[in-house]
Each structure stands twice: as structure tokens, then as C-alpha cells.
Amino acid sequence: MQQPPEPSEWFLSRFGEHSIAVMAALVAAGEQAQERSLEAKVGSRLRTNDAYGSFWLSLREEVVAHLAFLPALETVRPTRGRYSLPVYDQMVIFSAKCPSGTAGPDRIKLRKSKVVANIFDIEKRASAQTALDFSSVEDEGDDDGEEFPPMPASLGGATKLIFVAYDCTAQGGMQHVYIGEATLPADGSVQWLYREELPLLASTALPLSLTLVDDEPTRRFDDAPLPVNVLELLAETADASAAATPEA
Secondary structure, three states: OOOOOOOOHHHHHHHHHHHHHHHHHHHHHHHHHHHHHHHHHHHHOOOOOOHHHHHHHHHHHHHHHHOOOOOOOEEEOOOOOOOOEEEEOOEEEEEEEOOOOOOOHHHOEOOOOHHHHHHHOHHHOOOOOOOOOOOOOOOOOOOOOOOOOOOOOOOOOOOEEEEEEEEEEOOOEEEEEEEEEEEOOOOOEOEEEEEEEOOOOHHHHOOOOOOOOOOOOOOOOOOOOOOOOOOOOOOOOHHHHHHHOOOO
């Protein structure tokens, strides 16, 4: 079995004893989102990748689901947003897909909506009680005409940002997962303050959960011994012999 990846000091300082599990969860979330997006593409029967473009929304759902094991995890949704974000230890974890044609992690350029800009500006909040202005904003088609209830402080208790970028395509699959701290200038170009790449094998390197069973295997319906048929000659009776002898 492959050994689990060794977390960096940066990772340990943010996720502590959960570091290896978080690494595996983030990779697995991307893999699951990739699978869902490919299924959407196949189901749409479109020649284009329009249906695969739902990856970003599937990804954020999967990240929340895969990190649900973290203690005291908070789930928040930006006002009028169609997705939720996980907040752990005052860190909001924001995931995004690298745009098509991105040439490396230093060339990531996001579509900068007001929602995304406020998420990246999270550290400018004076405290967790300082509300961010999410009014009348849209993010990647978030506003679908549906009214969503406002959320306290919009991003809950978050005062820090963890950014996770997924480099993947419909044809090539998931190729890279980057995580770290970043800012987002006006042109939408991601400026990493710290970055590391997660090994894609992280999700398969953890030991499997094993179920304890008895030493003696469970009996099957066909485990009974086979019947033994005894084959032997039967002695003929006197009456049988007489019946078999023709009359003179």
C-alpha cells in the first residue's frame, strides 16, 4: 500500500492532525466533481463542453461534503449564491477550476465578480462580525431568480482564506490540485502568497476502513457436506430368482 503524503509545515499549521485527511478529501472532491461533470456531458449529448462547465458548481458541493468530518465545521453561503463554502477554524475554503488554457499555477485568471472579490478580500474584515457587502451581485450565474435568505456576516466566522485551484479538462481529467493563500487583483489574476501542490494519489494512499470479522468465515448456503451415495450389489431373494427362471 502506498504511504500517505507527508503534510507540509504550512498544512500542519492550519489543519493539524487532520492534515492528511484534508489532503485526501480535497483530491477526492475534485475527482468526484470530475465524474459528475463528465456524466453531465455524456447525458447532454452535446458536442461542446457546455454541460461539463458545471464542474465549478459540483466542485464546491463536493468540497463541502468531503470536509464534513472536520470538527466544528461551519457551512456558509454567500448571499444570493448557489453554492455553500466550508469554514474551518475561521478559514473559508474557496475552490475554483482553472480556466481552459491556463499555462501553470502562476497564470490562473478567474472571472472576478463582486462575490469572488469579497471572498478574496475576507482578511480585510475587522472581525468575524463585520459584514461583507454581497448585495445585488452575481457569481457565475448565481442569480437564478430565486430568493435566498441572508446569512449572518455572509461568510460566518471566516477571517482567512484558503484557495484551492483544480486544473482539469473533460478530455485530460484532473491533472493538478493547488492549495495555498492568494490575493486577487482587479484583473482577476491569482497572486499566490503561498502555494503547494497536492499529490493526486493522496485520496488512495490512506488505509481503508476495515470491518472486524470473526476468524471463522461465514457459512454459505451450500456449505453442507455433499451426500454420499453407497453403490453395492443387492442379494436377490428366492422369490425374485424363481420369477426370473423361465418354465420348462
